[in-house]
Amino acid sequence: MTDLGAHVVILGAGHAGGTAAALLRQYGHTGKITLVGEEPIPPYQRPPLSKAWLKGEADADALALKPLEFYADNGIDFLAGVRGVKLARSPKELTLSDGRVLNYDILILATGARALKLPVPGADLSGLLELRTAADAEALKAAVGPGKRLAVVGGGYIGLEVAASGRALGAEVVVIEREPRLLARVACEALSTFFRTYHEKNGVTFELGASVTGFVGENGQVTGVTLADGRTVPCDAAVIGVGATPNDEIAADAGLDTARGVVVNLEARTSDPAIFAIGDVAHRPMPIYDRMFRMESVPNALEQAKQAACAITGRPAPAGEVPWQWSDQYDLKLQIAGYAFDVDEVLLRGDPASGKFAVFHLKGDQIQSVEAINSPPEFMMGKQLIGNRKPVSKAKLADPTVSMKEVVA
Structure with missing residues (x-):
């Protein structure tokens, strides 16, 4: 029988973690819930960071999943600005970056993923940005505008969304992609050609089949991206969008099964029955395709939050969903x-x-x-x-x- 009074600790306050906390209360969980977030603000929607936030059409309050007072009103202890550093499965302890130790009955890992870094000279210069958090989006918004030159390294969906927003803000934008076409790993050639043509009509330029070998700068600030053919693409700021890797180290160190993410079943339960993993960090079953896969999308975060909340509260498992995602450009x-x-x-x-x-x-x-x-x-x-x-x-x-x-x- 499920213990509705168990203490549930949720490590990660992104879309998955925040949704799981709210659903647990909605589904009747009466025990203590502790939500641990690395950022200083409560859970918020991340897809608009590359669009509405950059263009000044939304802020943290507008994108919040729930108002800050929701958590206190619903007995959810929200710990902001801290991260998990060590997981001890016996005796069920989670050590935080500020030294606090949380005892849990049930743990949900919602630690997400982080942007991949380019291991090249100049990667420590100021003005090299990524786009995973509200703070990242704020830094990027301050760096682009009329007369500014923005280089986007990576021709995937995030890179193209940033390019579109950069043009909307009046910046000159060049997209640098290692593969011979855009979206090479995620879309067919017809779609790649369509997006390239559309972006070019809106003033974006492209360097395709171009490998980045480093960054150059003056006084610690990036001024250009160097390519394998010896050319340097000038810029005032550069966004690195070459993919992400799951934040599964704390799980692996604790001995949980991992495989390009934390391995879970259709309840989002890991190899430890007391621990769940949801969202970008989870390597999950995909029954439609008879395989395991790690997905980075809001619909996946919501689906797995439901799976975990249902399993914890003893509700019937939710119906399986077809994975989906979206991208807005212009x-x-x-x-x-x-x-x-x-x-x-x-x-x-x-x-x-x-x-x-x-x-x-x-x-x-x-x-x-x-x-x-x-x-x-x-x-x-x-x-x-x-x-x-x-x-x-x-x-x-x-x-x-x-x-x-x-x-x-």
Whole structure:
């Protein structure tokens, strides 16, 4: 029987951790809840950091998951500005960076991921930025503006969102990508070409197939990015967006199973029954694709927060969800459902020149993933088809004059 009076400690106050704390109370947990966050502010939405925050359209209060008083009002002890440094599974103790030791009955690891660093000369210069936190976004906002030159290292979704926001703020923007095309690891070539063309129309320039070998500066401040071909790209600031790695060290040191993240089951439970892991740090099952995978997305954080909260409070497990994510750039909304695992055919629906189209990734006659630009029906119906694994007519799917409802039927 689940102990609704157990002390639950949540390490990590991002979207996953903050949601888990709120859901535990919503689901009837009466025991003590301690939420530990490394940042000085309560849990907030992170996707707008590269968009609304940079453009001055949102601040910490607007993006907060819950008002600060929510935590005290609901008996959630929120500890800000501290991190976990050591986990002792017996006798269930978590040591914090300020020396405090928390005893827990149940522990939820929601430690997220951190930006990868470039191990090159000049990587310690001022003006080299990343975008994971509100403080990062504030530093970037102060660094860009009319007349400023911004270099973005990494042509993934975050890099492109930063580029779009930088242009909106009047900065000159150059995106430097090691691969020969944008989004090479996460999107098909049609989508890469579309985004490159759209960004170029908005004044962004690109250096593709370009490896960064270092950074140069004056008086400790970055002034340029050096490339493998010997050129230097001048800049006043540079954003490094070359991926992230999970913050799973505290779990690994405590002997929990890890594999590019903390290994969990469909309850978000780790190899220790008293410990859960959720969000960006979790290496989780994906039943649709019959594999394990680590996902970095808000929908995944919310789903796993539900899984853990249900398991802890004894509620039935939530229904499995199709993974999805989104990216906003200029007036474009990209919505992605599923992952392009084991794909043997890529099908284009609509005309990219219209700014409204979708790319479907299929395995046989089943949809594995859909990437939809300004096309909500294709996204929503595609997501449904990924979840129910129904075969589709490729001829109907490729014909934009056939409604997605007919495709599903």
